[in-house]
Amino acid sequence: MLERAETVRVVRPFGAAPDRATIALTDEIAMGAAVINARRLESSALQLLVLADEHQAEEARGRWGTKGWRQRIVTAPRETGAGSEAEPAPLPAGRRRALALLALSPGEEKIEARLGKLKRALRKAGTPAIAPYFTGRQVVLAYAEPAEAARAAVSLAQTGEVAIGGHYGLAEPFEDPFSGGCRVAGDAAALVEGAAASAPPGSLCVTEDFAAALAASGEKSLYSELIGELEARDGSGPVELYGVKPRLN
Numbered sequence: 001m002l003e004r005a006e007t008v009r010v011v012r013p014f015g016a017a018p019d020r021a022t023i024a025l026t027d028e029i030a031m032g033a034a035v036i037n038a039r040r041l042e043s044s045a046l047q048l049l050v051l052a053d054e055h056q057a058e059e060a061r062g063r064w065g066t067k068g069w070r071q072r073i074v075t076a077p078r079e080t081g082a083g084s085e086a087e088p089a090p091l092p093a094g095r096r097r098a099l100a101l102l103a104l105s106p107g108e109e110k111i112e113a114r115l116g117k118l119k120r121a122l123r124k125a126g127t128p129a130i131a132p133y134f135t136g137r138q139v140v141l142a143y144a145e146p147a148e149a150a151r152a153a154v155s156l157a158q159t160g161e162v163a164i165g166g167h168y169g170l171a172e173p174f175e176d177p178f179s180g181g182c183r184v185a186g187d188a189a190a191l192v193e194g195a196a197a198s199a200p201p202g203s204l205c206v207t208e209d210f211a212a213a214l215a216a217s218g219e220k221s222l223y224s225e226l227i228g229e230l231e232a233r234d235g236s237g238p239v240e241l242y243g244v245k246p247r248l249n
Contacts (some may be wrong), residue, residue: 009033011087011209012169013187021170025098031069032212037225039215046070052078068218096170099129099142100149100210101188103196104156106139115139116177118162125152130173130182138196142171142184150244153204154222165195166206166244168213178189194230195241204244211242223247 002008011026033046034038039144047069049060057073106114118139130142143149146168171188175181185227191207199205206214211224222244 012191016170019096021096021098022083023072025170028098028216029209029212031098032214032216033208035069035215036212044070046072049073051075069178096172098168099144099171099173099184099188100168100213101140101142101166101171101184101192102149102153103165103192104132104139104141105137105165105196105199105201106161107201114161116152118156121159122157128152130184133176133179133181134194138193140184140192142173144221145217146213147217147222149185150204150206150210150214150219154244154246156203157204160202163196163199163201164204165192165199166204166220167192167195168207168210191230191232191239194232194239198228198230206242206244208240208242211240211244214244221247 011029031047038045049071049074050061051057053075057075060073061071104118106118115134126148128141129144132139132141143152149166153166156162158165167188169188171184173182173184176183195205195207205227214222214224224244225244227242227243228241230241232239
């Protein structure tokens with residue numbers, strides 16, 4: 001399939017062995033990317049699922065059918081080796097989890113007052129999966145769902161004072177032994193910080209994976225549009241950036 005594909009999109013983190021979280025993340029991003037592409041073509045997306053049995057088909061209908069997407073499900077028994085049917089080994093659970101990360105840039109002037117105001121505003125922005133913490137330049141926090149993160153970020157951006165970046169991907173949160181709080185490091189943290197640095201004050205700028213997951217969520221009150229590219233720090237090439245705004249009608 002890789003050899004025959006016209007384009008191949010690799011989901012971060014690159015080179016990591018697949019686990020359940022990876023497969024679930026790529027499912028979301030693939031569906032969301034199809035939805036975004038269909039909108040560009042003024043068409044609609046159709047989800048094609050090739051599954052081993054009807055039990056998996058029912059699970060898929062339950063997961064995606066509630067989003068309102070059209071589905072085509074084909075059942076085909078899995079085969080391994082020379083035509084012998086066998087159940088594949090289950091993927092490991094792993095410690096990584098998909099998180100919708102936000103980075104908020106308050107600016108450098110009157111930083112103490114700005115952070116205090118931002119802290120008060122975040123109290124009304126739902127319950128994050130990772131509580132806000134200040135990196136010295138940005139306030140970083142994370143939500144379990146992209147739609148929840150996007151709604152909170154758009155509300156915060158409407159004050160016009162803070163620039164916000166977003167990224168949806170796998171992360172392995174850890175406890176900071178100095179502060180006792182939960183933190184995120186690595187590729188996911190670098191991407192969300194880069195997106196925030198690219199966003200003008202009063203706007204939300206997210207990576208292509210965040211935009212795809214937001215589209216797959218079925219969120220109706222927001223929309224995204226391509227606005228540019230971010231050069232990834234790992235040298236893997238540019239990452240598309242999308243602006244997220246409230247839908248007016």
